[in-house]
Amino acid sequence: MTSLTRQQARSRRRRRLNWTISLALLLVLGLGVELLLQQYALRQFEAAQQRLTARAGEVRAMLLSELNATLHLATGLASYISARHGQVHSPELQPWLDGLLRRSPYIRNIGLAPDNRISFIYPLAGNEAALGLYFPDRPEQWPAVQRIIADGKPGLVGPLQLVQGGSGLIYRVPVFLDDQGYWGLISTVIDFDPLYAEVERVADELNLAIHLERLDGAAASLVKGHDADGSPTVALQVQLAGAHWRLEAREAHAETPPLGWLRLLGWSLALAISSLIGLTLHGQHRQAALLLALNHSQRQFRLAFEMAPQGLALLDPQGRLLSVNQALCELLQRAPEDLLDQPLARFGDPTLSAYLDGLLGARDGRSAGSGHACLIDAHGESIDAALSAARLNSRTSGGDGWILHVQDIRESKRLQRLQNEFVSTVSHELRTPLTAISGPLELIDSGALGEVPEHLRQMLQIARHNSRRLGLLINDLLDIGKLEAERMPIACEPMALQPLLDQVLQSNEAYAAGHGVRLRQIGVCADWVRVDGQRLHQVLSNLLANAAKFSPPDQDVELRGERRGQYMRVSVRDRGPGIALAFHPRIFQKFAQADASDTRKKGGTGLGLAISKELIERMGGQIGFDSIEGLGATFWVELPLAEPALQEQPA
Incomplete structure (x- = not known):
């Protein structure tokens, strides 16, 4: 017993x-x-x-x-x-x-x-x-x-x-x-x-x-x-x-x-x-x-x-180490007596100090609870670590402590870097032969090399369609790789929103018509926003293309803009089947698709919304959606208003 x-x-x-x-x-x-x-x-x-x-x-x-x-x-x-x-x-x-x-x-x-x-x-x-x-x-x-x-x-x-x-x-x-x-x-x-x-x-x-x-x-x-x-x-x-x-x-x-x-x-x-x-x-x-x-x-x-296999430490309100486990000692290659009662910031670079300043200054313990920092071991080696903290005794005043979780991410970052390099290399290597394939297919199908027999025309169209899809996949893979490697330049500047919306509607009108869907803007937006015009065009084009792809024939996809405080919300509404409740938490993840079967009816790479989320957040905005299954979906982005537009608001 x-x-x-x-x-x-x-x-x-x-x-x-x-x-x-x-x-x-x-x-x-x-x-x-x-x-x-x-x-x-x-x-x-x-x-x-x-x-x-x-x-x-x-x-x-x-x-x-x-x-x-x-x-x-x-x-x-x-x-x-x-x-x-x-x-x-x-x-x-x-x-x-x-x-x-x-x-x-x-x-x-x-x-x-x-x-x-x-x-x-x-x-x-x-x-x-x-x-x-x-x-x-x-x-x-x-x-x-x-x-x-x-x-x-x-x-x-x-x-x-x-x-x-x-x-x-x-x-x-x-x-x-x-x-x-x-x-x-x-x-x-x-x-x-x-x-x-x-x-x-x-x-x-x-x-x-x-x-x-x-x-x-x-x-x-x-x-x-x-x-x-x-x-x-x-x-x-x-x-x-x-x-x-x-x-x-x-x-x-x-x-x-x-x-x-x-x-x-x-x-x-x-x-x-x-x-x-x-x-x-x-x-x-x-x-x-x-x-x-x-x-x-x-x-x-x-x-x-x-x-615990990961490093754990207890911090006092001043950021000193009260207790450490064996895994953290092995990670820093120091004995417990060398760590106890010492400020944690002493064992890291400025990124660790900045993380601790945000953590100890946070009232609720959540705004700075997670982050990344670089630790320094006893031999002076840098250790990339993911940090997360939770407040202890949060009901007391003046005596709050923290429990800190330290995860060594050097190996995962190395593998991520190798993965990104591999995807980038493969994408670049695929783009050249793809261009060599899609170019001749365009010439042959246009009749520049002679009249195409009728029994080959359908096969050429299928080949052209799939080469375009492969091109889109390669572009998405390159974009997501650049975003993760932080090599995609984003230049935000004040821009009038309505011309951007007109360009987006015009460039996607043919695609929507191919699905029997009409694009329509509700109202006119006279405000200015601080964005990267090219990246905003990419995001809105992805949202309009998704709405047209999932809308029933002979329906309208509505584009609308409205001011929300210091932000401008641009929303795209469709009348399709909506988004299943179980898929809501994963919709902005990479390669996530509601229909992931081999026989799905709608194409796509599953990267468009993940790329859109990264781009909007890099521009200082937010992206989200509202949907009830069976009643369509509304995707929206909130963009920071430009200073001239803010000054024009009534007091």
């Missing part, structure tokens, strides 16, 4: 560990959230129970208060009868009973039952059915009456269905005379429904729903109330005069604690914290991995720097 593979495996394990820690932290925080919510819900429940118990106690106190007031009135009546030795006079009792009923609005009637038979009842209206009631004849009531008599204490029973209708609570007080003889009962009937309605009203004001149950031993029966819905409740005992009730109360409109939102908030916070810690761990891991990768990259770069 390689070192890189082991590092990747450790990185994967570290990532899994980080995510495991984040997940475990999320679960721990989530458990803490749930515990806190549980404690919060418990405390809220306890507080609600306390509030509920207090309000239920108010309801119970109100119920007991109403009942006690009534029972005290009945007890007072029993004392009155005992004091009268059992003698009851209705006229005397009437005003006193009126006062009792006014003080206790829930008393339905008060009955006197000497010897357990109700012989007096007040008020009588509405209670006639109870008059004359004999308790021993009421099996549902007699046992309770017997217990009261036996205990000698008052007793409250009910609610019961009354013989006179409705339900009520009955408070029975046994009356004993001074000789402890049993006299009878005082029966006070409390109207239960309005009493309970008042109790419910008070409960509603306290936001309570109540249930009142009667307890008989272990059994419980609902007296009043509604079905419970599972809300928290409290149960209070209500005991009065032997009656045992249970009052249950719950919130009528319970407010549920916002546990859902609190849970969502808590889990969101837990997720945020665990995610933040996880991202922090991941960031630390990534930072460590990046540092590791950076160290690995630096080692790889250093290894590539040292082992």
Whole structure:
């Protein structure tokens, strides 16, 4: 397993560990959230129970208060009868009973039952059915009456269905005379429904729903109330005069604690914290991995720097050598210690100094990034070198360095020179026999040497056509050789552009007509340009010839001139098939042709556009094209305007 593979495996394990820690932290925080919510819900429940118990106690106190007031009135009546030795006079009792009923609005009637038979009842209206009631004849009531008599204490029973209708609570007080003889009962009937309605009203004001149950031993029966819905409740005992009730109360409109939102908030916070810690761990891991990768990259770069077959050097902003590789040391035949911390310009001629001045003065590092210069080795030998540089740490200010690539081109220049000399020699050697061939062919075809038989005329025309093509190829080869050897003289001077365009159109009109194409100029150019007239004629003739060659028959090739700032643009537009997108990068290269097959329909050497580019750039201009495949092409050249024309421009 390689070192890189082991590092990747450790990185994967570290990532899994980080995510495991984040997940475990999320679960721990989530458990803490749930515990806190549980404690919060418990405390809220306890507080609600306390509030509920207090309000239920108010309801119970109100119920007991109403009942006690009534029972005290009945007890007072029993004392009155005992004091009268059992003698009851209705006229005397009437005003006193009126006062009792006014003080206790829930008393339905008060009955006197000497010897357990109700012989007096007040008020009588509405209670006639109870008059004359004999308790021993009421099996549902007699046992309770017997217990009261036996205990000698008052007793409250009910609610019961009354013989006179409705339900009520009955408070029975046994009356004993001074000789402890049993006299009878005082029966006070409390109207239960309005009493309970008042109790419910008070409960509603306290936001309570109540249930009142009667307890008989272990059994419980609902007296009043509604079905419970599972809300928290409290149960209070209500005991009065032997009656045992249970009052249950719950919130009528319970407010549920916002546990859902609190849970969502808590889990969101837990997720945020665990995610933040996880991202922090991941960031630390990534930072460590990046540092590791950076160290690995630096080692790889250093290894590539040292082992590169071409010369490489690192320069500081002042052009001093910070580091050199073995190939550069061998090229200059110097030891590394002789090169380090020395200005690079010391090891070259003025061309190297000029290159470095342009390089170190360039802000973007591209305008002077490539070039040629001559280096000097330890023995004083000149070394032709191609130089290219790239800026290092370009985002910093004042501390930019450079990495310089040095390529020994002595051999390639020697081979190029031999190639150019060979092409030039071959071209010159071919021109002489070609002239000797094409001259006689012209004489024979013109009939100067006698009439040519018809069956030979076509063959002569083919021979003349191919000799012309060979002549053009030789001329192009000679031109490109001269340009590369910088032996082609170019003399730029101010010239009127329109006469040059007229000459070009006139000299190429016959060629275009041979292809069924018309040449036409759009507008008139009154400007002057600084060019070599003969070379501009050569360039425009090549562009017009190409446009005519690739245009469909009976179409126009348009020549147009227009001013663009300090340049005059001359464009040639055709309506041919256009230029394939894949061929765009190679169109100005030598011997480049869109159709390079042996059966291509259009002739040409593939040197015309390369020669045109060299000529235009030597004249200080630019050449280019615009084309969409299938919609024709427009080739253009931009020529520097002459000084007189520039001065005529408006300010």
